[in-house]
Amino acid sequence: MKLYRFLTGPDDASFCHKVSAALNKGWELEGSPTLSFNSQTGQMIAGQAVVKTVHGKEYDPEMKLSEQ
Incomplete structure (x- = not known):
């Protein structure tokens, strides 16, 4: 099964930590970031x-x- 999430947040360190946490739980980047x-x-x-x-x-x- 393939899962998809779109992470959003203010363009600051908290957003980078959110993406880093997802990567460390096995999620992979899909496409380019947006602003x-x-x-x-x-x-x-x-x-x-x-x-x-x-x-x-x-x-x-x-x-x-x-939580996945």
Whole structure:
């Protein structure tokens, strides 16, 4: 089973730590990172897709992807 997540957060060290934590749990980067500007807050928002192949499980829409 292949899982997909799209991580988002402010473009700062906390976002980098979020992506690093996912990589250390076996997730892999998928595609290029993205940046967008939130004009209401004046903040840059970063995004990165990650994927992970999990063997021996079936997909369930109720599963918490961050715990896989």
